[in-house]
Amino acid sequence: MTILKPKIQLLDEEHKIKVFNEAMDILENQGIFLENKEAIKIFKQHGIDERNSRYFIPSDLVDKCLESIPNEIKLYDREGKEFLSLTKDNVHFDPGSAAIFILDEKTGEIREALSKDFIHFSKIVEQLQFIDAQSTAIVYQDVPKEAQDWHRLYLALSNCYKPVITGTFRKESFKIMRELLLACRLSEEDLARKPLAVFDACPSPPLKWSDLTTQSLIDAANSMIPSEFVSMPLAGASAPITLIGSITQHCAESLAGVVIAQLTKKGAPVIWGGSPAVLDMRRGTTPMGAIETMMINIGDVEMGKFLKLPTHAYMSLSDSKVPDAQAGFEAGMGALLAGLAGINMVSGPGMIDFESTQSIEKLLIDNEIIGMVKRFLKGIENFGAPFASNILKAYDKKQELLSHPLTLKLFKKELFLPSPIIDRLSRDAWKDSGSKSIRKRAIEQTLKLEKLSPIKPIDEILAKQLDQITSANI
Amino acid sequence: MSQESFYKEISEAIVSLDREKAISFAKKAIEENMNLLDVVEKGFGAGIRRIGELWEEGEFFLPELMLGGNIVQESMEILLPFLKANKEDIxxxxxxxxxxxxxxxxxxxxxxxxxxxxxxxxxxxxxxxxxxxxxxxxxxxxxxxxxxxxxxxxxxxxxxxxxxxxxxxxxxxxxxxxxxxxxxxxxxxxxxxxxxxxxxxxxxxxxxxxxxxx
The missing domain is CATH 3.40.50.280 (Cobalamin-binding domain)
Structure with missing residues (x-):
């Protein structure tokens, strides 16, 4: 029995209520900017007032929409097996998505990605024990621009069985992506019942739902496919510099998403997520590894939990350009804090250089970090008293406890056993094995993982179907 | 006060992000019929260039850079109508x-x-x-x-x-x-x-x- 579930909180009940009420007030009196025709039509049908493309959403309508949202989303793997559940304080990780570059582990250079890089990446993700879902993590350059969003879903599904976090860059792509997903299911109802993919929907700060992202949210809602809000207030630039102000803006933007989804289709599944950041006041960049970025994320998620919704955040990323000590501590702090906040889906592993680059080396290191985080979250267990005295009596007899039955029974349960990526050698042994850095060890581990056969090989007929859909659309 | 020390005061007002002072200097330059081209270049221009240097040195942050820019912009708007040369030349x-x-x-x-x-x-x-x-x-x-x-x-x-x-x-x-x-x-x-x-x-x-x- 776990004694205490490890947990952190940054907002108390009083402040959650204040943030929520102010967000409702912002929607009602300042309004959100909307330009998508379908959404505008739906809003008009519900009598939502408009002035200069700003829509003023009354609080009672938001309340009503909140009532119909599911508070749990289960994701299923490619083969339709239940895989993970986004609810309560369940914690899952997926690779940070839509990197436009990769750090080539062979040359050490950051470069534009090719489809073979994403295939390689997806196969590695399949093997990583603590990366729970995959994502369309890399945007590659050797397909036509019009296919750059949906083609990633094709390669993801073809090379890894885990559920996918994805998204569109063009309105037209949703249809193709839905077709790819349907190929993995028996029918539309089956896909709605057993979601395989989540679509990111990213409002533009402050308070704007763009045409593209609104359409994605509407299309997904119509098919009962989960959407994940990625509201991204930039504190000090497009959002208040105060953390509480940014959290309030995130809440308003996300509540607007709730309304769009629920008015499109009652009960449509959505995830309360985000990628907020603080503006770096020296360089004007958007540090994902900043501690305040993580604090805003945690506050945002607490608001999601306050509303009893599944939650998401972009954490466990680094702004460093190589998987160095900075990448390690930023990813490590992010992953642990995300775990302690009970975030249902944490996007970030593998990512460096803000949100621009994926690194397989870092992904493997992050996998170890997440292993440790998940161990931490299990807390300290009570195996029954006495806790030590009997075991110590046994020590007196044998002068060691390695062979104690309890050690053998529990060491795999009590300890997280890292891969050789984590250095625990003696100094001499470390020297003898080539004095390797963690990057070198991660690359060596990649070479091992590459050689493994898929955990769940794709069915040949399904693979062909996915190929056909792709060739028909490219 | 010599002209040179007046320019220096303007530049210092910009660097210390003192909007009121900067604007009062712009008005004073107009009232006293000074060479406004020099006022712009040696006073306000020198100030904003210094702010740029301070930002590059890591002493100043973006909000300070922006505020400095805004103060100079505002001062320029006051000065421009009184500059005798063509706008293009200035x-x-x-x-x-x-x-x-x-x-x-x-x-x-x-x-x-x-x-x-x-x-x-x-x-x-x-x-x-x-x-x-x-x-x-x-x-x-x-x-x-x-x-x-x-x-x-x-x-x-x-x-x-x-x-x-x-x-x-x-x-x-x-x-x-x-x-x-x-x-x-x-x-x-x-x-x-x-x-x-x-x-x-x-x-x-x-x-x-x-x-x-x-």
Whole structure:
């Protein structure tokens, strides 16, 4: 029995209520900017007032929409097996998505990605024990621009069985992506019942739902496919510099998403997520590894939990350009804090250089970090008293406890056993094995993982179907 | 007070981000019939250049850079109507600047526009999500020297190239220097687009444009 579930909180009940009420007030009196025709039509049908493309959403309508949202989303793997559940304080990780570059582990250079890089990446993700879902993590350059969003879903599904976090860059792509997903299911109802993919929907700060992202949210809602809000207030630039102000803006933007989804289709599944950041006041960049970025994320998620919704955040990323000590501590702090906040889906592993680059080396290191985080979250267990005295009596007899039955029974349960990526050698042994850095060890581990056969090989007929859909659309 | 020490006081007011003082100095210069060109160059200009240096040295942060820029902009608006020379002769050049169509990231572009303006450029900031055609039409209409196009997404960067292609198709590429901005922009991309340069930050952008105008 776990004694205490490890947990952190940054907002108390009083402040959650204040943030929520102010967000409702912002929607009602300042309004959100909307330009998508379908959404505008739906809003008009519900009598939502408009002035200069700003829509003023009354609080009672938001309340009503909140009532119909599911508070749990289960994701299923490619083969339709239940895989993970986004609810309560369940914690899952997926690779940070839509990197436009990769750090080539062979040359050490950051470069534009090719489809073979994403295939390689997806196969590695399949093997990583603590990366729970995959994502369309890399945007590659050797397909036509019009296919750059949906083609990633094709390669993801073809090379890894885990559920996918994805998204569109063009309105037209949703249809193709839905077709790819349907190929993995028996029918539309089956896909709605057993979601395989989540679509990111990213409002533009402050308070704007763009045409593209609104359409994605509407299309997904119509098919009962989960959407994940990625509201991204930039504190000090497009959002208040105060953390509480940014959290309030995130809440308003996300509540607007709730309304769009629920008015499109009652009960449509959505995830309360985000990628907020603080503006770096020296360089004007958007540090994902900043501690305040993580604090805003945690506050945002607490608001999601306050509303009893599944939650998401972009954490466990680094702004460093190589998987160095900075990448390690930023990813490590992010992953642990995300775990302690009970975030249902944490996007970030593998990512460096803000949100621009994926690194397989870092992904493997992050996998170890997440292993440790998940161990931490299990807390300290009570195996029954006495806790030590009997075991110590046994020590007196044998002068060691390695062979104690309890050690053998529990060491795999009590300890997280890292891969050789984590250095625990003696100094001499470390020297003898080539004095390797963690990057070198991660690359060596990649070479091992590459050689493994898929955990769940794709069915040949399904693979062909996915190929056909792709060739028909490219 | 000697003129030199008056210029120094102006510059110090700018560096200490004292809006009231800066504006009162601008008014005083007008009332006392001073050489306003020198006031602008040796007082306000020196101040904003110092702020740029302080930012590069890591002493100043972006909100201070922006505030300094805004104070100089405001002071210039007071001074301009009283400058006896033609506007064209006083200003360092005309710049049309925008974030390209499909891209809503405007903060970097806005900082660049403010710093250019504070450094004596006549700046037309068209905002974010602006079509290449609109940028070109404005540049033609205002008889601009420089076009600055920002893009933060690889999916919208292509718009930077498109803008230059339109200029080439219309046979007016030589009328403007085109500079690019935004996190994903590299020298390779500048070469591929046949642009005239790019800058990594607002202070470098000012230096780049000054160099291009020489």
């Amino acid at each position: 200003m360092s050049g005309k710049v049309v600047i925008a974030t390209i169509e499909g891209d809503i990231h405007s903060i970097g572009k806005t900082i660049v526009a403010t710093m250019l303006s504070a450094n004596g450029f006549e700046v037309y900031d068209l905002g974010a999500d602006v079509s290449a055609e609109k940028i070109i039409n404005t540049a033609l209409e205002k008889n601009a020297n420089i076009i600055g196009v920002s893009a933060l997404l690889t999916t919208t960067m292509i718009g930077q190239k498109k803008l230059i292609e339109i200029l080439q198709d219309k046979g007016i590429r030589d009328k403007f220097k085109v500079i690019l901005g935004g996190a994903p922009v590299t020298q390779n991309w500048v070469n591929e687009c046949q642009a005239d340069g790019y800058a990594d930050n607002a202070i470098e952008a000012v230096k780049l444009i000054k160099k291009l105008m020489d």
